[in-house]
Every structure is written in C-alpha cells, then in structure tokens.
Amino acid sequence: MKQLQSVKLLLVLWVISLSGMAQTGVPATRKVNISINKPTAAISPDMWGIFFEDINFGADGGLYAELIKNGSFEFPMPMMGWRDPDTEAQGAMLIVNQAAHGVNPRYAQLKLKGTGDFVLLNDGFRGMGIQKDETYLFSIMARQLSGQASLRLEMINAKGTVIGKAEPVTINGDWKKYSLSFTAGDTAQKGKLRVIFNGSGEFHLDRLSLFPQHTWKNRPNGLRNDLVQKLADLKPGFLRFPGGCIVEGRDLTNRYQWKTTVGAPEDRKLIMNRWNVEFAHKNAPDYYQSFGLGFYEYFILAEDLGAAPLPILNCGMACQFNSSEVVSLPELDPYIQDALDLIEFANGDVTTKWGRLRADMGHPAAFNLRLLGVGNEQWDEQYVERYALFEKILQQRHPEVKLVAAAGPYAEGPLFDYAWSAFKKMKPDFIDEHYYKGPDWFLKNAARYDNYDRNGLKIFAGEYAAHGKDNAQAESKNSWMSAMAEAAFMTGLERNADIVKMCSYAPLLAHVDAWQWRPDLIWFDNLRSMATPNYYVQQLYSLNKGTHAVPALLEGKALSGRDSLYASAVIDSVNKELIIKLVNAGNKTEYFEFNLAGIKSVKGAMTVTSMHGAELLAYNTLDKPATVTPVTSTIPVKGKKIMQVLPASTFTVVRLKYVQ
Numbered sequence: 001m002k003q004l005q006s007v008k009l010l011l012v013l014w015v016i017s018l019s020g021m022a023q024t025g026v027p028a029t030r031k032v033n034i035s036i037n038k039p040t041a042a043i044s045p046d047m048w049g050i051f052f053e054d055i056n057f058g059a060d061g062g063l064y065a066e067l068i069k070n071g072s073f074e075f076p077m078p079m080m081g082w083r084d085p086d087t088e089a090q091g092a093m094l095i096v097n098q099a100a101h102g103v104n105p106r107y108a109q110l111k112l113k114g115t116g117d118f119v120l121l122n123d124g125f126r127g128m129g130i131q132k133d134e135t136y137l138f139s140i141m142a143r144q145l146s147g148q149a150s151l152r153l154e155m156i157n158a159k160g161t162v163i164g165k166a167e168p169v170t171i172n173g174d175w176k177k178y179s180l181s182f183t184a185g186d187t188a189q190k191g192k193l194r195v196i197f198n199g200s201g202e203f204h205l206d207r208l209s210l211f212p213q214h215t216w217k218n219r220p221n222g223l224r225n226d227l228v229q230k231l232a233d234l235k236p237g238f239l240r241f242p243g244g245c246i247v248e249g250r251d252l253t254n255r256y257q258w259k260t261t262v263g264a265p266e267d268r269k270l271i272m273n274r275w276n277v278e279f280a281h282k283n284a285p286d287y288y289q290s291f292g293l294g295f296y297e298y299f300i301l302a303e304d305l306g307a308a309p310l311p312i313l314n315c316g317m318a319c320q321f322n323s324s325e326v327v328s329l330p331e332l333d334p335y336i337q338d339a340l341d342l343i344e345f346a347n348g349d350v351t352t353k354w355g356r357l358r359a360d361m362g363h364p365a366a367f368n369l370r371l372l373g374v375g376n377e378q379w380d381e382q383y384v385e386r387y388a389l390f391e392k393i394l395q396q397r398h399p400e401v402k403l404v405a406a407a408g409p410y411a412e413g414p415l416f417d418y419a420w421s422a423f424k425k426m427k428p429d430f431i432d433e434h435y436y437k438g439p440d441w442f443l444k445n446a447a448r449y450d451n452y453d454r455n456g457l458k459i460f461a462g463e464y465a466a467h468g469k470d471n472a473q474a475e476s477k478n479s480w481m482s483a484m485a486e487a488a489f490m491t492g493l494e495r496n497a498d499i500v501k502m503c504s505y506a507p508l509l510a511h512v513d514a515w516q517w518r519p520d521l522i523w524f525d526n527l528r529s530m531a532t533p534n535y536y537v538q539q540l541y542s543l544n545k546g547t548h549a550v551p552a553l554l555e556g557k558a559l560s561g562r563d564s565l566y567a568s569a570v571i572d573s574v575n576k577e578l579i580i581k582l583v584n585a586g587n588k589t590e591y592f593e594f595n596l597a598g599i600k601s602v603k604g605a606m607t608v609t610s611m612h613g614a615e616l617l618a619y620n621t622l623d624k625p626a627t628v629t630p631v632t633s634t635i636p637v638k639g640k641k642i643m644q645v646l647p648a649s650t651f652t653v654v655r656l657k658y659v660q
C-alpha cells in the first residue's frame with residue numbers, strides 16, 4: 001500500500017513538473033506510441049493455461065482430497081502408511097495377495113483374539129489436514145469369516161487428542177462396503193486416523209478411504225476445494241495434464257497409461273510415482289499414483305475451469321534422462337491406439353466403447369477434446385520417427401484434433417535445433433518449448449520470438465519458470481526477482497501472439513513437506529495454500545488477456561530490455577479496452593507517456609495494478625502469503641495521452657476503456 005501511495009505522489013509531482021509549475025527535477029519521459037487501431041495478432045483464447053503434473057505430491061496428498069495413504073495395501077511395502085501400535089496381544093494382521101481381486105489384488109486379513117481394541121493407524125500424506133466442524137466420510141470393504149467384531153474410528157491430532165469419532169458398526173457377512181462418518185471437533189494440521197476393531201474371529205479388509213464431505217463441487221472421490229479455487233482464479237485457457245516427465249515414466253512399465261486411470265477408482269492400478277526415486281536428495285519412498293485423480297477427473301476439472309483439455313500421451317518412449325527405453329517401431333500400434341481411444345473416450349458417441357465408458361462414469365456429453373500432445377520432453381531421431389507414425393494416423397482419422405510435438409528439454413542447443421529442423425518439415429500444429437532458466441535468461445530473452453519465422457510453427461511455451469539462486473528458504477525460490485523476470489519475458493510472448501498460442505508455467509503445485517522440484521506456482525500444506533508472486537504474474541496476464549496484440553513502440557521499436565524496461569499492449573476489441581503490461585526491472589524510477597492512436601479518447605478511470613517486492617528475494621509463505629501481491633488503484637484519465645510512473649522493480653498492468 002505504501003508503495004502505491006508513493007507512486008500516486010510521484011505521478012502528481014511529475015505531472016505538475018511537466019505542466020511547468022515546477023522548475024526543476026523534470027524527469028526524462030519515455031514516450032511510447034500505442035496504435036489501438038492496428039492490431040498485429042489475435043490473442044488465442046487458449047493463450048494462458050496451466051500445467052498439471054503429479055509431482056511434489058500434487059495429486060495424491062494434494063489436489064486429490066483422499067486422506068488415507070495406501071488404503072488398499074497396494075504399495076510394494078503393503079503396510080507403508082499404516083501402523084498397528086503394539087496390538088499383538090489383541091490380534092494379528094497379514095497381507096494376502098489374491099490374483100482374483102484383479103488390479104487391486106491385496107487385502108488385509110485380521111485375526112482378532114477378543115482381548116481388546118486392535119488399532120490400525122494411518123498417517124495420511126505427511127499427516128491429515130482436518131478442519132473443525134467439517135464432516136469426514138470413511139468407507140471400507142470388509143468381510144466376516146468367523147466370530148463377531150465391530151469397527152469404529154477416532155481422528156487424533158499430533159498430540160494424540162481425539163478430535164473426531166465415529167460410532168461402532170458390526171462387520172458381518174460377505175464383502176461389502178461400510179460407511180462411517182464423523183464431524184471434527186477441532187482443527188489438526190497433522191491428524192491421524194485410528195481404525196479400531198473390537199471382537200474376535202477372522203475378518204478381511206480392503207479399500208479404506210477418508211474424504212472431507214466438502215470437496216470441490218462436493219463431488220465424491222473429489223478434489224481439494226482451496227487448491228481448485230486457486231486454479232479457477234487463474235481462469236486458465238487450457239489444462240495440460242498429466243505432465244511432464246510422469247507421462248514418460250522412468251521406464252516403459254512406469255509410463256502413464258490413461259486407460260488404467262479410468263473406470264471405478266478401486267479398479268485403477270496403482271504404480272510408483274516416478275518422482276519417488278528421481279532425486280537422491282529428495283527421496284519420497286511413499287510416493288505412488290493411486291490414480292484416484294485420473295483422466296476422467298482431469299477432463300471434468302478442465303470443464304469446471306472453462307479450460308481446453310490438453311492431454312499429453314506417451315509416444316512409446318520412456319524418459320531419456322532415465323532409461324531411454326523405447327518401444328520398437330513395429331510395436332508402436334497399441335500406443336497409437338491409446339491415442340485414438342482417448343479421442344473416442346473424450347469425444348465419441350455414447351454408443352462407442354470408450355464414449356460409453358465416459359457416459360457410464362457420469363458424463364454423456366463430449367469433452368470437446370481438440371488438443372493432444374504426443375510425447376513430453378522427447379528428443380532426437382527416435383522421437384521424430386515415432387511422432388511421425390502417430391501423426392500419420394491421427395491426422396487422417398481426427399483432423400479436428402490439433403497435435404503438439406515436443407522441442408525437447410532445452411530452450412536452445414543441438415537437440416532443440418534438431419527438433420525444430422525436423423518438425424519444420426512435418427508441421428505439427430504446435431511445438432512445445434520448455435525453459436527452466438535463471439531470471440537473467442528470461443530478461444535477456446524477452447525478445448526471443450520477435451525474430452521467429454512467421455511462417456514456421458506455432459509455439460506452445462509448455463513449461464517455463466525462472467529458477468533463482470539457491471537460498472535456505474524453500475519458498476524463496478519463488479522470489480519476486482523470478483516472478484518479475486517471467487513478467488518481462490511474457491511481454492514477448494504476448495507481443496508475438498501471432499505465433500505464440502499457448503503458455504504455461506511449471507510445475508503447478510508443491511506440498512511444503514513433500515516437494516521434489518522448485519520453484520512451483522502454488523505451495524500448500526495439509527490445510528492451507530499459498531499463491532506465489534509467480535502465480536500473481538500468471539494471473540495478471542490471464543485476467544488481462546485481451547483479444548488482439550497492438551504495437552507499443554518507443555522510438556519505433558518494441559520495448560524489450562532497453563534500460564531494463566519491457567512493455568506490451570493488447571486490446572479487448574469487444575469491450576473497447578486497452579491493457580498495457582509494463583516491467584521496470586531496473587533500479588530507478590521511470591516515467592512514461594503513452595500516446596494512443598486510433599481512438600477518439602480514453603474514457604473514465606484507468607485501473608493500475610502493480611506488483612513489487614520489498615526486495616528482489618522477497619517471497620510469500622503460508623504464514624505470510626501477502627508479502628508480494630498485486631495492488632490496484634484507479635486514476636481518472638481523459639484525452640489520448642496517459643502518464644504512468646514505474647518505480648524500480650515493478651510489474652504494472654494498466655487497463656482503461658476507450659472510445660473509437
């Protein structure tokens with residue numbers, strides 16, 4: 001707020017000095033001409049999207065609201081996540097593997113001695129986040145083999161105090177589902193669930209599950225409200241899923257296969273999450289993919305967000321940073337068939353096999369899939385030849401679906417050049433470029449696309465983030481410096497909207513106690529979530545997307561790095577609004593005059609939204625989430641000229657209405 005007041009004061013003093021009332025200290029004014037009537041490109045409605053990957057406990061333990069970890073005992077260590085606190089005297093537990101149980105073959109066999117409570121304790125994902133007054137819905141599959149027993153629940157906080165209880169139910173007869181619930185009397189950041197059995201005899205247990213009643217849109221098997229809300233607040237143009245390297249897998253058996261993630265949640269086959277073992281310094285031995293959040297849920301999420309779904313499929317190649325395993329070319333057909341079947345699942349009539357499944361899952365209407373990625377961050381000949389086989393069939397059978405090819409993991413260099421030269425000939429609809437670089441790179445490369453071939457490929461900037469210098473604080477990697485550098489770079493994405501069609505920051509989510517990769521757009525713990533400065537930058541672009549890019553020229557040139565200044569402008573041709581994005585990455589205040597051509601005048605007041613960090617390494621935390629946030633003010637305007645002061649280290653969005 002202080003920052004904003006001083007900007008207003010500067011603006012007043014400066015305008016006074018310009019009008020000749022003050023004799024000294026007239027600052028140099030940068031005169032930028034904006035031609036509102038000369039749009040250079042239509043902005044794609046998809047332009048600013050989101051990239052979702054199950055990394056950093058983004059799905060299980062994050063967006064997916066299930067609170068019990070390893071509820072079906074299918075982790076390779078079947079009791080991981082579960083503890084039976086010294087209850088030998090009360091009974092014994094054994095994990096049985098019965099192939100007839102299909103993809104979920106294990107269950108727990110419990111023999112109770114009749115000597116008191118037998119307790120199974122689940123830790124959740126680094127604890128369970130429990131909210132006071134929220135109701136929690138528990139379910140379990142169980143059968144009685146002999147004897148008599150009851151089952152009840154207790155939710156405890158970190159100190160072991162009981163904060164919620166469900167009354168006993170009796171287990172009887174063959175396999176069936178038992179549902180219990182409790183309302184929490186208190187909040188717990190790291191709750192644990194006690195599942196308590198009392199009685200004697202033999203019982204079998206499977207599929208233990210606990211959800212808050214209030215998930216996103218109160219859906220069963222649902223998503224965490226606060227996290228989805230943060231995604232919705234971005235108003236993303238597209239949702240890319242399920243990644244990222246997770247698509248590729250460390251080897252082919254570990255790849256993402258969408259068909260194993262649809263249908264009833266209990267029939268989805270769990271696999272290891274590749275980030276479980278990726279980084280020795282960030283081992284996550286309890287990181288698996290239950291696929292409770294699977295492809296159907298991703299499509300629903302995209303629909304809820306008003307975002308175009310953009311699935312990325314495995315192209316017959318495992319991660320080239322890991323095993324580099326590829327499927328032989330004559331055996332690629334099932335992978336291509338997966339792509340065809342996915343299109344049928346998303347768009348097919350309900351009379352088709354996969355369209356029927358979509359309808360059975362609750363969504364007879366098509367999901368309107370029109371974008372599809374083939375391969376994530378693949379490179380070299382083995383990728384291009386596999387992509388070509390996908391493309392041939394997909395273009396023939398589904399010309400309505402636009403294809404995304406990958407430019408590899410680097411923003412430049414031999415692999416990048418090879419991909420570009422190959423794909424320039426093949427002409428996929430989009431090429432997916434990734435850049436994880438230092439803030440300096442982003443500042444220096446803001447004009448990256450100014451000189452790209454206008455008749456070349458359309459760009460999907462599919463993964464980017466400015467990676468700052470090491471700092472003891474995890475969140476500090478999401479510093480103001482990194483966000484400001486991204487804002488500067490994004491002026492170049494916007495200015496080149498004729499070729500840049502989609503953009504997404506990556507990764508999206510990170511659990512503060514369970515992350516593998518940083519920086520990330522949104523951080524969370526079991527109860528809270530926090531938007532980073534980078535999030536607000538993405539949001540300011542997305543909410544101020546406009547419909548057309550227009551020229552914003554200083555001395556006839558785009559402003560992209562001169563004296564650490566960056567600018568781009570768009571109009572919303574429907575609502576007759578001009579939106580200017582401005583970054584002053586330098587260390588002194590700058591003064592701008594914008595001359596607006598092609599309009600009669602501006603109208604009413606302009607809104608000025610500004611972001612600034614008290615220092616370059618300022619960052620938000622869960623305890624102090626508003627350290628770096630946008631601040632908005634309104635300033636009356638008239639005529640065809642507007643003045644704007646840009647303090648050092650700021651990102652500013654100016655929005656105003658005009659009459660043409």
Ligand code: AHR
Nearest residue numbers: 243244245246377506507
């Ligand atoms: O965003 C994290 C990882 O970075 C993605 O999984 C991968 O595509 C890239 O290397």
